[in-house]
Amino acid sequence: MNNYSKSLTSQWFKSLQLDICKEFEKIEAEYLSNYQKFSNPIFINSDSPVKFQFKKWQRSEEQKESNSLEIEQDFGGGEMSKMKGNVFEKVGVNFSEVYGEFSPEFCKKIPGTENSPKFWASGISLVAHFRSPLVPAVHFNTRMIKTEKSWFGGGSDLNPIFPNQEDTDNFHNAFKKACDLADSSYYPKFKKQCDEYFFIKHRNVSRGVGGIFFDYLNTDNFDADFNFVKNAGKAFLQVFPTIVRKSFHENWNEEQRAEQLRKRALYAEFNLIYDRGTKFGLMTNGNIEAILMSMPPIACWE
Secondary structure: OOHHHHHHHHHHHHHHHHHHHHHHHHHHHHHHHHHHHOOOOOOOOOOOOOOOEEEEEEEEEEEEOOOOOEEEEEEEEEEEEEEOOOOEEEEEEEEEEEEEEOOHHHHOOOOOOOOOOEEEEEEEEEEEEEOOOOOOEEEEEEEEEEOOOEEEEEEEEEEOOOOOHHHHHHHHHHHHHHHHHHOOOHHHHHHHHHHHHOEEOOOOEEOOOOEEEEEEEOOOOHHHHHHHHHHHHHHHHHHHHHHHHHHOOOOOOHHHHHHHHHHHHHHHHHHHHOOHHHHHHHHOOOOHHHHHHHOOOOOOOO
């Protein structure tokens, strides 16, 4: 993969981050302008628009020089964006572009590192948790990783507290269309991989109602693979705001809220024990705040 291709993918991930943030801010503005019509309004600040807060970060590694001094050098970074509002209790949409060398231990787990530990990676990662237990939490990410090999990975899964078949069908259909544009075999394969990946083994339960999950995607046709990744991002941006707008105004009670906090505990357990992105970030000295952005703001274990 040449530098032009790396620049192209990185620019797409960054532009998608901004597009998603703008759409989510629109949802907050819509709630604020209509909250008096809702039967169970919750609002934090009605005086000003709720906006994402952006924060850039740099990744550094300690390099030992011949004089035995350890010097920190820049190895890329990214930009976090986080918002806490009236609809979104906590949402983070993060962009990253990092490079450097994997540790010897981590090299054993990553393709293309047999001869060199060098890597480059870029991507977007999103997790949204809502105040209303009637709006499903969601995860989405896509990424590009390059060692001596290169590949795309990512996926999205819907995590409702109280599953709604219409929402589930709309979510899956959007990603099926994106998959079918690339290859009719993608959706059944990536759906199965999602169901398997997001199964919480120690609880013997699925995290949510699924979606798609793919990794190590390289068909030797960069343009085709990249177009699929872009279409997956567009599918998310099209379908998920529709799901949020469908339910964010509906009345809910404290019993439903308690169930939401219990299910959030499952989300936290998965991300700390199984999630590949969390492990990758920690093993590559990523920004801790960005890595743990996916954790719910409040959860309950009983």
